[in-house]
Amino acid sequence: RLLSCLQRIKRMGKITFITGGARSGKSSFAEKIAAAYPDVAYIATSIATDSEMEERIRLHRQRRPYNWRTYEAYKGIRKIIKDIDKGAILLDCVTVMVTNIMMECDIDWDHCTTEQSGYVEALVKDEIVDMLDAARGSSADFIIVSNEVGMGLVPAYPLGRIFRDIAGRINQLIASYADEAYFMVSGIPIELKPGNGFAQ
Numbered sequence: 001r002l003l004s005c006l007q008r009i010k011r012m013g014k015i016t017f018i019t020g021g022a023r024s025g026k027s028s029f030a031e032k033i034a035a036a037y038p039d040v041a042y043i044a045t046s047i048a049t050d051s052e053m054e055e056r057i058r059l060h061r062q063r064r065p066y067n068w069r070t071y072e073a074y075k076g077i078r079k080i081i082k083d084i085d086k087g088a089i090l091l092d093c094v095t096v097m098v099t100n101i102m103m104e105c106d107i108d109w110d111h112c113t114t115e116q117s118g119y120v121e122a123l124v125k126d127e128i129v130d131m132l133d134a135a136r137g138s139s140a141d142f143i144i145v146s147n148e149v150g151m152g153l154v155p156a157y158p159l160g161r162i163f164r165d166i167a168g169r170i171n172q173l174i175a176s177y178a179d180e181a182y183f184m185v186s187g188i189p190i191e192l193k194p195g196n197g198f199a200q
Contacts, residue, residue: 013141015132017174017193019148020184027092029182029189030145035065037087037141045074045096074100075127078134086140091131094146094174098124098167102159109159121166128170132177146171148183
C-alpha cells in the first residue's frame with residue numbers, strides 16, 4: 001500500500017509560477033524550463049483583438065518549437081489539462097485570462113459597484129482554482145506565467161484599478177499553490193520558492 005501511495009505521489013506534477021513586469025523575460029524563462037521536457041503542451045490565452053495583438057501572437061508562435069502542441073483558450077483550462085498527455089504544460093499568461101474574462105462581463109466599468117467587481121473576481125477565481133486543481137491531479141508539470149501589475153502607479157481609471165486588484169489577488173492564489181516560484185527582473189530570475197536550480 002505504501003509503494004502504491006508513493007508511486008501515485010510521484011506521478012503528480014509540480015506547479016511552477018513565474019511572474020514579473022512587462023518585458024522582464026517571463027515567457028522566455030518559462031519556455032527555457034519547458035524546453036527541458038521531451039514533450040510540451042502550450043496553452044495560449046491571448047485573443048487577436050487588433051493588429052498589434054495579432055503580431056504578438058505571430059511572434060510567440062514563431063518562437064515556440066515546432067513540436068509543441070498549442071491550445072488557444074482562456075477558460076475551461078481544467079478540461080484541456082485532463083486531456084493532455086505531455087511531460088509539461090506551459091500557460092502564458094494568467095493576466096490575459098483575467099482581462100478576457102472581465103471583458104466578457106456586461107458591466108459599465110466606470111460605474112462598477114463593489115458587488116459587480118466581486119462577482120467578476122469570483123468568476124476569475126473559479127476558473128483559476130479549477131485549473132490549479134486539475135494541474136495538481138495531472139502527471140504533467142505545469143508552468144504558469146503571469147504579470148506583476150501592482151508595482152507601478154495606481155491606474156487613473158476604474159477598470160485599471162479593478163483589474164490590478166483582481167490580478168494581484170489571483171497571483172497570490174497561484175503562488176500559494178505553486179511548488180516553486182520565480183520573479184523576473186531584467187531577464188534575471190529571482191527564486192521566491194525553492195525549486196530545482198533553474199535560476200542558476
